[in-house]
Amino acid sequence: MTSDTVRAAPRTPPGTVPEPTPPPPLRRRLGDLPVAVLFVLPAAIGFALFYLWPAVRGAYLSLTRYNVLTPPRFIGLENYEKLFGDRLFWNALKVTAEYVVLNIVSQTVISMLLAVLLYRLTKSMVVRGIVLLPYLVANVVVALVWFWMLDFQLGVVNNVIEWLGFDRVAFFGSDLAIPTIAGINTWRHMGYTALLIFAGLQMIPPSVYEAAAIDGASEWRTFWRVTLPLLRPVMALVMVLSVIGSFQVFDTIAVTTSGGPINATRVIYFYIYDLAFNRFNFGYAAALSSVLFVLLAGIAYVQLRLSRAGESDLRGS
Amino acid sequence: MKRCLAVAGAAVLLLSGCGAQEEPEQAAAGPVTIDYWLWDTAQQPQYQACADAFHKANPQYTVKITQYGWDDYWNTLTTAFVSGTAPDVFVGHLSRYPELAAQGQILPLDEYVTKDKVDLSIYQDGLADLWVAKDGKRYGLPKDFDTVAVIYNTDLLKKAGIKPEEMAELSWNPQDGGTYEKVIARLTVDKNGKRGDEPGFDKKNVATYGLGLNGSGAGFGQTEWSMYAMSNGWQYGDKNPWPTTFNYADPKFKETIKWFTSLIDKGYMPTMDIVSSGVGQIDAYGAGKYAMVTEGSWNTKTYWNLKGVKSALAPTPIGPTGKRASLFNGLADNISATSDNPDAAWAWVKFLGSPACQEDIVAKEAIVFPAIKTATVKAEQAFKDAGIDVKPFTMHVEQGTTHLAPIAEHWADITATMTETMDAIFSFKADVNSLDQANATVNGLFG
Numbered sequence: 001m002t003s004d005t006v007r008a009a010p011r012t013p014p015g016t017v018p019e020p021t022p023p024p025p026l027r028r029r030l031g032d033l034p035v036a037v038l039f040v041l042p043a044a045i046g047f048a049l050f051y052l053w054p055a056v057r058g059a060y061l062s063l064t065r066y067n068v069l070t071p072p073r074f075i076g077l078e079n080y081e082k083l084f085g086d087r088l089f090w091n092a093l094k095v096t097a098e099y100v101v102l103n104i105v106s107q108t109v110i111s112m113l114l115a116v117l118l119y120r121l122t123k124s125m126v127v128r129g130i131v132l133l134p135y136l137v138a139n140v141v142v143a144l145v146w147f148w149m150l151d152f153q154l155g156v157v158n159n160v161i162e163w164l165g166f167d168r169v170a171f172f173g174s175d176l177a178i179p180t181i182a183g184i185n186t187w188r189h190m191g192y193t194a195l196l197i198f199a200g201l202q203m204i205p206p207s208v209y210e211a212a213a214i215d216g217a218s219e220w221r222t223f224w225r226v227t228l229p230l231l232r233p234v235m236a237l238v239m240v241l242s243v244i245g246s247f248q249v250f251d252t253i254a255v256t257t258s259g260g261p262i263n264a265t266r267v268i269y270f271y272i273y274d275l276a277f278n279r280f281n282f283g284y285a286a287a288l289s290s291v292l293f294v295l296l297a298g299i300a301y302v303q304l305r306l307s308r309a310g311e312s313d314l315r316g317s
Numbered sequence: 318m319k320r321c322l323a324v325a326g327a328a329v330l331l332l333s334g335c336g337a338q339e340e341p342e343q344a345a346a347g348p349v350t351i352d353y354w355l356w357d358t359a360q361q362p363q364y365q366a367c368a369d370a371f372h373k374a375n376p377q378y379t380v381k382i383t384q385y386g387w388d389d390y391w392n393t394l395t396t397a398f399v400s401g402t403a404p405d406v407f408v409g410h411l412s413r414y415p416e417l418a419a420q421g422q423i424l425p426l427d428e429y430v431t432k433d434k435v436d437l438s439i440y441q442d443g444l445a446d447l448w449v450a451k452d453g454k455r456y457g458l459p460k461d462f463d464t465v466a467v468i469y470n471t472d473l474l475k476k477a478g479i480k481p482e483e484m485a486e487l488s489w490n491p492q493d494g495g496t497y498e499k500v501i502a503r504l505t506v507d508k509n510g511k512r513g514d515e516p517g518f519d520k521k522n523v524a525t526y527g528l529g530l531n532g533s534g535a536g537f538g539q540t541e542w543s544m545y546a547m548s549n550g551w552q553y554g555d556k557n558p559w560p561t562t563f564n565y566a567d568p569k570f571k572e573t574i575k576w577f578t579s580l581i582d583k584g585y586m587p588t589m590d591i592v593s594s595g596v597g598q599i600d601a602y603g604a605g606k607y608a609m610v611t612e613g614s615w616n617t618k619t620y621w622n623l624k625g626v627k628s629a630l631a632p633t634p635i636g637p638t639g640k641r642a643s644l645f646n647g648l649a650d651n652i653s654a655t656s657d658n659p660d661a662a663w664a665w666v667k668f669l670g671s672p673a674c675q676e677d678i679v680a681k682e683a684i685v686f687p688a689i690k691t692a693t694v695k696a697e698q699a700f701k702d703a704g705i706d707v708k709p710f711t712m713h714v715e716q717g718t719t720h721l722a723p724i725a726e727h728w729a730d731i732t733a734t735m736t737e738t739m740d741a742i743f744s745f746k747a748d749v750n751s752l753d754q755a756n757a758t759v760n761g762l763f764g
Contacts (some may be wrong), residue, residue, distance in 0.1 A: 068399050069420040152594040153587075153606045167522075172592030174744060208731070261593040262740045277392045279729040 042244075055293070063286035067280040079287035089288065091263050092271040095178060099267060102182035102244040107242060110190045115197035116223070130196075131191040139188065143252040146184045147172070172257050174264040181252050181265060189245075193238055200234030201227065236307035246295055268292055279297050320495045338377075351380045352404040356390040359618065363682040367674040371641065371665060374673075378661050398422050401531060401655060405662040409457055409651035411447055412537075412728045416649065418450040418556050424652040425454035435670070436498035440688045441714055443721055444647045451559050451726070456647025458670030459680070459688035461615075464643040465544050466709035467631040468620050469504075469609035470602070474629075477503045478511065478610070485709075491549060491572040497634040498580070501527035504608035505585045513585050520584025527585045529607030531598040533743040536735030536759070538566065539722070540613050543644045546573040547720050548636025558724035561763050565735065566756035571749040579741055589744040602626070606631045613646075614710040621705060632709040640714075645719035647688055674754070686711070727762040734758045 062079055064072035083089055114131060134142065149155050150171040158168045171180040204227065212222045228235075250269040253259065259266035259274065266274075268288070276285035355364060361384050368380035383404065385393050391413060397403040409423070417423045430437070437445045440459045448457035469484065479500055489497035505513030513527060514517065551569040554560025564570060575650030580586040586606075587595075595601055602610050603623035611633065612620065620628050620663035635643050650669050652662045668674055673686035680695035683703050687696055693711065700707040713719045725731065738755035741747035 066418070068395060069422055150594065151596050151600075152591045154596065154604050170588070170590035170592035170594040173588075174593075175590075175747075177593070257593060259745060260736070261589055261742055262737055262746065272731070277395065279733060280395075297424050313665055 058286045059290055061283055062281045062290045066283040068282050079284045083287055092266050092268040096247060096267040099178050099182050099249055102179055103185055103246045104242055106186045107190055107193055111193035111197055114194035115201060119201045120200050131194055134188045135192040139253050140300045142188045143184060143255045147256045171296040174261045176259050177265045185252055196238050197234060204230045232307060240303050244296055323411060348377050348399060349658050351378055351406060351661050351665050353380050353382050354404040354407040355384055356382060356387045358534060359461050359684050363679050366678045371668045380665055403653040403655055405656040405658060406650050406652055406665055409649055411722050411724050414456055414651055415450055417727055418456050422654050423456050425456060427455050430455060441690055444688050447647060448649045449538050457651055458666060460650050460669055461649050461688050462647040463614045464645060464710045465540050465607055465633055467612055468612050468628050471627045471629050473504060473608040480502060488635040490637050491576040494576060501585045523584050526587050528580060529598045529602055529610035530586050530592050532592060533739035535739055536731045539644050540611050542577050544633040544642050545577060546570055547642035548672060550638045551574050553723040557721055560725050563756055563759045566753045571752060575749050577605040618684055619628045630709040632712055641718045643713040643719055644722050646722040706709055713737060730762050731759050
């Protein structure tokens with residue numbers, strides 16, 4: 001409510017029948033709308049320009065054969081038909097799913113642990129800052145540094161492994177490449193996710209913990225019965241964000257394995273990029289992007305429904 | 318940040334160039350800035366020197382050089398073509414220019430060549446032909462060439478008891494690998510100090526591999542396997558340039574690859590898992606993990622600059638045909654069709670292809686071999702002055718054992734298919750007979 005609306009409210013003494021009032025002035029009927037529009041406008045323009053328009057154009061291009069340098073040629077649903085028979089597309093989906101599952105599980109578990117530790121053990125801003133550090137380093141830099149450290153023949157990690165008496169590990173070989181990349185990205189993102197969860201933890205009123213303590217609940221039980229359920233809205237947000245983020249994995253792969261060995265790390269985004277920018281197959285790449293869009297929208301919707309993200313178990317506090 | 322500003326500056330200059338275009342015959346009038354892109358940092362100084370010399374001779378022209386790493390180069394260029402901010406002149410590549418020519422993005426130079434009576438016979442034989450596209454038009458003047466040779470670690474060779482003279486006379490065959498494989502085996506050492514040709518050699522725990530590996534080579538294998546396959550009498554396609562069918566299913570190719578990958582199985586060459594889990598062949602060689610590698614001439618200086626290893630060159634081995642073989646590749650500069658000052662761009666391209674740049678400047682830097690015959694001799698001398706005997710690279714040109722790099726349409730699609738297939742073969746997840754299917758897919762592109 002703005003002060004305008006307060007001032008415009010009719011002051012009728014209690015018990016009297018209100019006189020028929022004239023229709024409210026335009027300003028009042030619109031309420032907060034003009035201000036709201038003003039505030040939403042910059043974001044809306046950005047959204048329309050950089051997301052909506054490209055998405056609409058992408059959907060159109062997915063129905064064409066287009067190599068960027070010559071005008072697109074309409075071919076109907078041909079790209080989509082091709083997509084269903086494309087072995088590499090299905091492989092890309094499989095590899096991406098593998099990555100997403102590994103990344104989400106490790107990232108969520110470690111972040112949750114970190115957040116609880118941060119919340120229970122320290123109030124230090126320095127420690128919170130340190131936890132966030134990996135996230136502040138650019139993705140490509142993180143990937144390159146890890147690529148060096150995990151190098152089979154020269155990397156410090158493999159030197160330590162050998163020194164401990166084990167065999168060297170081909171971290172980016174066909175079997176381990178996806179787990180390795182998931183691990184690298186977990187390392188980078190866990191601090192950020194931990195802070196999101198940490199913020200959620202701070203919203204839980206201390207009184208519920210006191211009540212749990214009075215009831216004699218153990219730390220473990222308190223976590224499962226009090227903390228986790230009350231974190232649900234935050235966790236839902238974290239999950240949606242990180243699932244979508246994980247699906248979009250690209251840079252780590254681009255600077256390490258480039259989709260190889262064979263097709264072990266050809267995730268969907270890398271495949272789309274490869275088709276568009278290396279092979280000038282923009283129409284087909286757009287079709288893949290459209291399918292990915294529908295897929296991600298579906299996953300986000302299901303996640304939000306399942307986790308009832310809009311509601312909280314905190315009532316009356 | 319600095320580069321961003323520089324690029325923005327270039328864009329502004331380009332825009333002002335656009336404005337000036339409205340008036341006809343403007344090229345001779347005001348000063349013109351020519352935007353020039355290249356990808357190799359090692360070569361930037363020498364071309365900057367050429368640019369300075371060019372500016373001195375033609376004060377109305379200034380060349381602005383922008384460098385992008387190879388991985389970003391072609392994407393940035395594609396985007397620049399779409400957004401209309403492409404450079405006037407850029408370093409082209411044989412695997413890329415056919416597509417750009419077919420789409421009308423680069424300018425044919427024939428009229429200029431005729432008008433200025435450019436003598437194409439000054440270049441090493443064959444190099445100028447590489448830049449005539451399928452439409453019969455010329456898109457570049459050769460600026461350099463490259464061949465392939467063996468680079469070996471002289472200390473490791475000595476320890477293995479192999480004499481440098483032996484390295485010059487190696488031969489190979491697809492059956493037992495010949496003397497070439499014997500040397501590779503001898504140079505391989507396991508963790509216990511046992512050599513690859515000694516009983517009790519542990520192929521699972523190798524400390525130094527006799528031969529390094531850069532990757533499966535996809536459908537090109539320039540520095541990986543092309544010198545073996547071609548010295549076995551194999552050719553990429555039915556003709557070159559512009560093949561209509563490829564020969565990846567040829568028995569000669571299959572037996573070459575089968576022999577080459579057997580080196581991995583024997584423990585003489587790293588596995589694909591190791592290769593894909595590594596930063597690169599050069600660094601592994603520098604760390605003494607590889608005793609020898611097969612490399613392109615453009616990387617020579619990089620190997621000599623490695624600290625802690627001393628290197629020497631040896632020619633690629635003689636194959637079953639009785640001859641050695643090396644791919645013969647070269648670069649040239651392309652002019653964007655959208656250039657605002659094609660005349661200025663041509664003046665720069667002509668200068669880059671002339672003795673003034675290649676012989677007086679590029680040859681002396683000893684980074685690459687200039688395309689002009691007389692300049693090649695000077696470059697050999699410059700390498701020699703730097704302590705590098707580059708005969709193993711240039712002997713291919715003298716003895717006529719070079720093979721022009723394949724120039725074909727659909728190269729990106731061929732690469733996609735062949736990367737997958739060759740990676741699988743090199744990882745022992747597929748048999749060499751999977752090349753039948755891959756070759757059919759490749760040939761299908763030309764159907």
